Amino acid sequence: MSSHGFSTLVDRKPSAVSAPELASEDDAAVLAKLGYKQELRRSFSMLEVFGIAFSIMGLLPSIASTLAYSIPAGPVGMVWGWFLASGFIFIVGLAIADLGSAMPTSGGLYWWTHFFSSPATRNPLSFLVGYSNTLGFVSGLCSIDYGFSLMFLSVIVIARDGSWTPSNGVIYATFLGCVLCHGILASVMSKIMGKLQTVFVVTNFILIAATVIALPIGARNRRNDGHYVFAQAENLTTWPTGWAFMLSWLSPIWTIGSFDSCIHMSEECVNATKAVPAGILMSIGSCWVFGFFIVIVLAATISPDLESITGSKFGQPMAQIYFDAVGKNGTMGLMSLLFIVQFMMGLSILVAASRQTWAFSRDGALPLSSFFRLISQRCGYIPLRAIWGCVFLAAILGLFSLIAPAAAQALFSLSIAGNNLAWGIPIFARVVWGQRKFKPGPFYTGDRLSVPIAWTAIGFLVFGIVLCMFPVEGPNPTPQSMNYTVVVNMAVWGGALAYYYIDARKWFIGPRITIAAADLTEEQRVAIREEGLDVKTVGAQEIATGNDVDSATRQS
Numbered sequence: 228m229s230s231h232g233f234s235t236l237v238d239r240k241p242s243a244v245s246a247p248e249l250a251s252e253d254d255a256a257v258l259a260k261l262g263y264k265q266e267l268r269r270s271f272s273m274l275e276v277f278g279i280a281f282s283i284m285g286l287l288p289s290i291a292s293t294l295a296y297s298i299p300a301g302p303v304g305m306v307w308g309w310f311l312a313s314g315f316i317f318i319v320g321l322a323i324a325d326l327g328s329a330m331p332t333s334g335g336l337y338w339w340t341h342f343f344s345s346p347a348t349r350n351p352l353s354f355l356v357g358y359s360n361t362l363g364f365v366s367g368l369c370s371i372d373y374g375f376s377l378m379f380l381s382v383i384v385i386a387r388d389g390s391w392t393p394s395n396g397v398i399y400a401t402f403l404g405c406v407l408c409h410g411i412l413a414s415v416m417s418k419i420m421g422k423l424q425t426v427f428v429v430t431n432f433i434l435i436a437a438t439v440i441a442l443p444i445g446a447r448n449r450r451n452d453g454h455y456v457f458a459q460a461e462n463l464t465t466w467p468t469g470w471a472f473m474l475s476w477l478s479p480i481w482t483i484g485s486f487d488s489c490i491h492m493s494e495e496c497v498n499a500t501k502a503v504p505a506g507i508l509m510s511i512g513s514c515w516v517f518g519f520f521i522v523i524v525l526a527a528t529i530s531p532d533l534e535s536i537t538g539s540k541f542g543q544p545m546a547q548i549y550f551d552a553v554g555k556n557g558t559m560g561l562m563s564l565l566f567i568v569q570f571m572m573g574l575s576i577l578v579a580a581s582r583q584t585w586a587f588s589r590d591g592a593l594p595l596s597s598f599f600r601l602i603s604q605r606c607g608y609i610p611l612r613a614i615w616g617c618v619f620l621a622a623i624l625g626l627f628s629l630i631a632p633a634a635a636q637a638l639f640s641l642s643i644a645g646n647n648l649a650w651g652i653p654i655f656a657r658v659v660w661g662q663r664k665f666k667p668g669p670f671y672t673g674d675r676l677s678v679p680i681a682w683t684a685i686g687f688l689v690f691g692i693v694l695c696m697f698p699v700e701g702p703n704p705t706p707q708s709m710n711y712t713v714v715v716n717m718a719v720w721g722g723a724l725a726y727y728y729i730d731a732r733k734w735f736i737g738p739r740i741t742i743a744a745a746d747l748t749e750e751q752r753v754a755i756r757e758e759g760l761d762v763k764t765v766g767a768q769e770i771a772t773g774n775d776v777d778s779a780t781r782q783s
């Protein structure tokens with residue numbers, strides 16, 4: 228328990244520090260400061276950490292999947308909604324990057340929450356953030372793989388000229404096959420997973436280039452003018468026009484998420500204190516800039532009959548935009564490339580989700596934690612069981628798609644609301660309770676800007692949570708058009724807190740120390756002492772523990 232007030236539950240059976248080839252002394256020492264031994268192999272470079280976040284965002288496929296939010300507001304919503312919302316997301320990224328550079332660990336969000344929160348709130352808030360983030364990532368996996376299913380099947384619909392419509396059962400079967408494939412690939416390709424992220428990034432840019440070149444050429448005889456692209460507002464909803472514009476922000480909010488995957492990969496990347504913030508800001512910044520160009524091209528080439536786009540017989544607005552510009556064969560080619568990139572997105576987010584799940588299990592917070600926290604050395608020092616735990620949960624949650632699209636959409640919204648909550652609480656805890664405990668890392672926005680940036684991020688994240696709970700089509704929704712996001716998210720958050728206060732409060736007192744002092748190198752010992760930790764003996768084993776446990780922790 229450090230002099231900063233961070234309380235830990237000591238692992239009574241700390242295993243030896245993992246093989247030295249897993250990480251450099253510097254990286255292992257940074258992790259040791261946080262009370263953790265190095266268990267995963269650090270094989271991701273800074274570029275590859277950026278790659279996994281950018282791959283999960285899957286810029287063009289994500290824009291294609293969320294056009295239903297932006298098109299109803301017209302080109303103004305598509306273009307300026309993207310630009311403004313992306314700017315605010317970049318501010319959130321700055322606030323998270325400050326924390327990620329200072330304390331890079333796979334369970335960063337709930338770790339930071341516990342570290343910065345007051346003694347009375349640290350345990351329940353850390354528990355809430357951990358569950359919200361874990362389920363948010365699994366929900367993101369469901370959302371991406373469900374989107375893959377729709378894109379893949381839309382190619383078949385186009386090939387049959389719209390004469391066939393896939394049933395919910397066919398959609399789920401495709402989704403399930405995709406999730407299982409991702410589980411297999413994440414299990415057997417760990418040694419090249421970092422390199423694959425570079426391939427995924429390149430493939431993303433190939434798709435972007437193909438789209439921004441093909442659409443203007445295909446629509447050369449009917450391109451929209453600059454006034455239409457940048458100043459034409461529409462409203463296909465029954466909300467006021469201004470609110471329809473705000474709802475268009477959901478497209479970038481959905482797209483530029485999961486940048487915290489850089490945090491969850493921090494125990495597998497080299498020089499994490501620099502690689503994590505760089506990955507966060509590079510991924511958000513790239514999506515902001517390149518996404519802005521993409522939506523401009525889409526607004527310039529889209530049919531002014533926007534209702535024909537949103538009500539396309541192909542079931543995908545992007546498929547209709549392609550079809551109008553490049554015809555049937557061109558559309559099939561571009562949509563095929565689109566669902567291939569979407570498939571890559573799903574693999575990347577499963578890798579990140581498994582690391583968050585593993586980290587939360589390492590700290591004993593999930594059911595069957597002792598099972599899921601084990602590392603597979605045979606498969607390359609990866610959390611194999613956590614990978615398949617995420618696959619199994621995604622397969623179960625995907626059954627909501629058999630009920631109704633509205634139910635599936637509400638479930639997938641956990642990746643917005645759940646992650647917004649998980650990002651916002653540690654930022655809030657830092658500026659309200661823990662500012663004096665914050666020690667900046669190599670990346671820092673500065674004493675003058677850091678706190679205003681944090682408060683701006685908190686405000687935007689709260690707004691994003693509220694925004695994603697509104698019915699998109701307008702007030703007075705029908706059961707079919709109702710947005711059930713509020714129901715699903717409140718059930719998750721309420722369930723997590725209920726679980727904590729009914730049972731988990733008896734045993735969950737925060738992140739655990741897993742590093743054995745007998746196996747520490749001298750550099751790691753120095754790092755731990757600088758953090759306010761010392762070495763004590765418990766029973767027959769020497770462990771790293773603290774010297775100033777507060778009364779609230781003792782009472783826990």
